[in-house]
Amino acid sequence: MPPSIHPVDLITALRQKHLTPAIVFLTSRRACDEAMETFDHADLVLPPARQEAIAVALERITVQHPSIAEHPLIPLVRRIGIAAHHAGHLPSWKIAIEELMRQGHLDAVFATTTLAAGVDFPARTVVITQSSIRKSRDFTDLTIGEVQQIAGRAGRRGKDHVGFAIVTPSPYIDLAVLTKGLTGQPEAINSQFTISYPMVLNLLKAHPHEQIQGILAKSFAQFQLNQRAELLEQKLDALHVQMEPFGPRVCTDWITQWHTFDHARRHRHMRHQTHRSESPEISARLPFLTPGRVVGLGRGRGIVLRQYRSKGQKNSMLTVLRPDSAVTECPVTGVKEVYDRTYDCAETPTYPWCSTDTFDRLSHQLEELPSHVPVLPILVSLGIEPLPDAIVQSLGDFPCPTCPSRPACQKDFATASRLRQEQQRHTKSIQALRTSLWHRFQERVEVLQQFGYLTPATQLTIDGEWARLIRIDHSLLITELIRAEAFTGADPSLLAGVLASLAHDDDRPGAFPRISPGLSSLLGQVRKLAESLSPYEDPPLLRADVAALVERWVADPTLTWIGLCRLTTMAEGDIYRLLARTLEFLSQVQTLKVTHPGLAESASQAITLIRRGVLEELP
Amino acid sequence: MRDTAVSRFARVPPVSLFAMTTDELETLLAQQPVALLHRLARGRVHRHFRAGKRRLIELLLQHSSQNRAGLESDLQTLIGERHSQSESGSSSVHHLPAITPKKASPRGTEPESAETAISLSGWLEGLGVPSPQPFVPDSWQNEALSALNETDVVISVPTGSGKTYVAVEAARRAMEDNRTVIYTSPLKALSNTKYTEFSRIFGPDTVGILTGDRQENGQAPLLIMTTEILRNLLYDAASGEIDVRLDTLGLVILDESQYLADPERGVVWEETIIFCPSQARLLLLSASIGNPQDIADWLTSIRSTVCRLVRHSKRTVPLRAGYLHPNGKLTPLFRTLGIPYGHPTHLHPETKRLFLEYEEETLPSGRPRR
Numbered sequence A: 001m002p003p004s005i006h007p008v009d010l011i012t013a014l015r016q017k018h019l020t021p022a023i024v025f026l027t028s029r030r031a032c033d034e035a036m037e038t039f040d041h042a043d044l045v046l047p048p049a050r051q052e053a054i055a056v057a058l059e060r061i062t063v064q065h066p067s068i069a070e071h072p073l074i075p076l077v078r079r080i081g082i083a084a085h086h087a088g089h090l091p092s093w094k095i096a097i098e099e100l101m102r103q104g105h106l107d108a109v110f111a112t113t114t115l116a117a118g119v120d121f122p123a124r125t126v127v128i129t130q131s132s133i134r135k136s137r138d139f140t141d142l143t144i145g146e147v148q149q150i151a152g153r154a155g156r157r158g159k160d161h162v163g164f165a166i167v168t169p170s171p172y173i174d175l176a177v178l179t180k181g182l183t184g185q186p187e188a189i190n191s192q193f194t195i196s197y198p199m200v201l202n203l204l205k206a207h208p209h210e211q212i213q214g215i216l217a218k219s220f221a222q223f224q225l226n227q228r229a230e231l232l233e234q235k236l237d238a239l240h241v242q243m244e245p246f247g248p249r250v251c252t253d254w255i256t257q258w259h260t261f262d263h264a265r266r267h268r269h270m271r272h273q274t275h276r277s278e279s280p281e282i283s284a285r286l287p288f289l290t291p292g293r294v295v296g297l298g299r300g301r302g303i304v305l306r307q308y309r310s311k312g313q314k315n316s317m318l319t320v321l322r323p324d325s326a327v328t329e330c331p332v333t334g335v336k337e338v339y340d341r342t343y344d345c346a347e348t349p350t351y352p353w354c355s356t357d358t359f360d361r362l363s364h365q366l367e368e369l370p371s372h373v374p375v376l377p378i379l380v381s382l383g384i385e386p387l388p389d390a391i392v393q394s395l396g397d398f399p400c401p402t403c404p405s406r407p408a409c410q411k412d413f414a415t416a417s418r419l420r421q422e423q424q425r426h427t428k429s430i431q432a433l434r435t436s437l438w439h440r441f442q443e444r445v446e447v448l449q450q451f452g453y454l455t456p457a458t459q460l461t462i463d464g465e466w467a468r469l470i471r472i473d474h475s476l477l478i479t480e481l482i483r484a485e486a487f488t489g490a491d492p493s494l495l496a497g498v499l500a501s502l503a504h505d506d507d508r509p510g511a512f513p514r515i516s517p518g519l520s521s522l523l524g525q526v527r528k529l530a531e532s533l534s535p536y537e538d539p540p541l542l543r544a545d546v547a548a549l550v551e552r553w554v555a556d557p558t559l560t561w562i563g564l565c566r567l568t569t570m571a572e573g574d575i576y577r578l579l580a581r582t583l584e585f586l587s588q589v590q591t592l593k594v595t596h597p598g599l600a601e602s603a604s605q606a607i608t609l610i611r612r613g614v615l616e617e618l619p
Numbered sequence B: 001m002r003d004t005a006v007s008r009f010a011r012v013p014p015v016s017l018f019a020m021t022t023d024e025l026e027t028l029l030a031q032q033p034v035a036l037l038h039r040l041a042r043g044r045v046h047r048h049f050r051a052g053k054r055r056l057i058e059l060l061l062q063h064s065s066q067n068r069a070g071l072e073s074d075l076q077t078l079i080g081e082r083h084s085q086s087e088s089g090s091s092s093v094h095h096l097p098a099i100t101p102k103k104a105s106p107r108g109t110e111p112e113s114a115e116t117a118i119s120l121s122g123w124l125e126g127l128g129v130p131s132p133q134p135f136v137p138d139s140w141q142n143e144a145l146s147a148l149n150e151t152d153v154v155i156s157v158p159t160g161s162g163k164t165y166v167a168v169e170a171a172r173r174a175m176e177d178n179r180t181v182i183y184t185s186p187l188k189a190l191s192n193t194k195y196t197e198f199s200r201i202f203g204p205d206t207v208g209i210l211t212g213d214r215q216e217n218g219q220a221p222l223l224i225m226t227t228e229i230l231r232n233l234l235y236d237a238a239s240g241e242i243d244v245r246l247d248t249l250g251l252v253i254l255d256e257s258q259y260l261a262d263p264e265r266g267v268v269w270e271e272t273i274i275f276c277p278s279q280a281r282l283l284l285l286s287a288s289i290g291n292p293q294d295i296a297d298w299l300t301s302i303r304s305t306v307c308r309l310v311r312h313s314k315r316t317v318p319l320r321a322g323y324l325h326p327n328g329k330l331t332p333l334f335r336t337l338g339i340p341y342g343h344p345t346h347l348h349p350e351t352k353r354l355f356l357e358y359e360e361e362t363l364p365s366g367r368p369r370r
């Protein structure tokens, strides 16, 4: 049996059961195109009347969108009444297919799941062939919301009594994900609020610094953080009640007192052994080597499962989860790097020192860890010395040994101390939840002050005044380039080329035209600056090849769309999107008319030059 | 191999099952086809579909250290089920131990219920085109429109319910009141579609579209743009550089508001909502999401009126789910005609069998395909 159904068989089955029109969601654009190709020789030809109807409808659409007139797929679509619809196509072609579908001329459309949200046409049936989709570089399971978004295309109001969602298996499918998706409640959505440099500049342009905290408090992010804080506050209230029996005794803060006493007592006991204790560097790390922490070892990385002391060992020991779910023991001195990343870890008292669920999850998280994880900076303080001798010696003077409430304290200490720790933890968390946005805002403010976009009094500087108009990704890099006069004298094609390389965030490989020496050296400059800014802003991909493509399009007005497409292996739809994104970036630069008239003029020329042919058709 | 497993069961009385040594359990697991292991692993092993057979067994054993009885009993149930499916009705079923999955399996697979599953012809019944009906707005549509007279409104309904009707009617009413309307969508492509659609409804002079570098009919009372463009307008307005007449703005419609949760662009929806002028009504249109009340409560907490939530989760055109086997055989996906909400495991027995077969054939050596 083939791993998945043949497209021709699929369509035949759907037609036979009157389940058309259908949208067939496939994993990739290539899958869609290949599915179309299988019809080349199939003998599934529409009756002449329907073919004619498609031709007429297409002609009507061509009036508005001339670029589809010669589209190479037209004969096939007309012959079989089936089309593909994905991001590799020009928007005008997609509009044409959507229109044909809406008018009921097509029996099926092959589309990619990634675009389920952008597919704005319904059908009687949707066919689902996968349970995961590519998000950035990884495959993730479809969420319930996504499955329902896909299934939502099935069943046209007024045209269908019922709609059908048909699952057909492929090696990529996990049926459980789909059945859960079809029968479940969609997930709650969460805020993804981030504070960008232009946001800070625009806020400070319109509002005094002291009002900003109030504005950030209006975000959905803060609303959700408050919800969490309120939950913790309820827990905190409950803890207060639980703490009641442990109020003041002979001394007000008997918990701390007992803690110190207890610690000193034990410490005295172990005093002669403290010689084996680690160097300050190592002991400064110890508090961070807690379960769930990602560390770098001599070979590869791992996740700490527990930290312990073993009798025969000079140093503290770690149990570490390694790739392939291996569990190893190593001394803390074997840790080469402590990374700024921890995962939740439900600890257990026995091997493998965490719950099975945690273990599985950590194994996967370790496998999927990005190749670069930031290192945690650790302050080495030489002050964390063992308890001073003076205290240990004065232990005899401690009130505890003779205190009347000593037995009660001894009995209650464990519980009381745990409750108090919880209280402190919650209090800290609540504080963090309430103020984290504000802190992030302040961090951004400091960077902007450092670069001279804001005065120490958080007013916009002259540069800040225009920089706030650049409200796109990589805004800091762009404004820094403008300040460094990198674009001075650059003609429209160079400017467009550089902005294209900033705007393009897809790393799909392809073959491209040669780059001009001028653009090449300018890109070198951009790359250097981007690297130096990397602590403050993620650097862009800066692909020279896409820059060259856009440069050609702007520099050579005689170049036709077909000619442009021939220069590269990129799909038409991708080229279109690249140019459209570049237009977006250019249009922001164009707003700097007052402060940078030359640059703005260059941008507006580039816009005019880009806007031709296919790019003229849509607003 | 299958036979070994079964005969092994035949010999071991059920009671001793819960006292298998780890080695015994491991051997038994190793004898099972990987598809069965995957089913066993559901709910037990995170992302089990990525693991190979060896690894799956390891993970299952690790997991079973906490609930050994549950695992063994589910395993027994699955083996029994497989066996009765492959030889349904034949005499060999009789020497299987009695299976009582309910007792010891907390999340075992659902037992086949006595009720019969839907047939294919029953499932396909009713398919067709309804006769034309006069347009009568749904009650939720009316509710949303009348609420909009007083307050902001969040709508969360399944795709295809008719959100556009509410948007169009609301826009019409605002314009009749001499107020302007802004409609945003997350994608330029969707903006273009809506531009065409709204121009057809209201006439081309009434509708305009704004992109970063271009305006078409920028002074029209109904403007379409992406949410980013509106955000930029609002920032410009806040700093006193107004481009578009925001003082007469009466209504802002944010379509596909579930984009609020988009990792890269979600923040733009928040900024837009925070800075939306207070005299304009906000209408958020969203597909079904889990926490629409949170969104409404949030709006209530930052806007001058109490935001009204209009939601429902029932699809207007009922949905049926099917399964199409690579050999062209079509079966209902679930045992019931409609979608068995809340019961993802109520699979049609025929589909269950076909899919099991498929998994076994495509994962022959237990090598994950991804």
Ligand SMILES: Nc1ncnc2c1ncn2[C@@H]1O[C@H](COP(=O)(O)OP(=O)(O)O)[C@@H](O)[C@H]1O
Binding pocket: A157, A158, B135, B136, B137, B138, B141, B158, B159, B160, B161, B162, B163, B164, B165
């Ligand atoms: N009250 C109604 N009665 C009948 N059909 C309706 C009604 N409301 C909307 N429709 C139709 O339902 C279809 C889907 O509407 P649409 O607004 O595109 O859905 P949504 O935006 O919610 O996904 C449209 O064809 C529309 O004409």
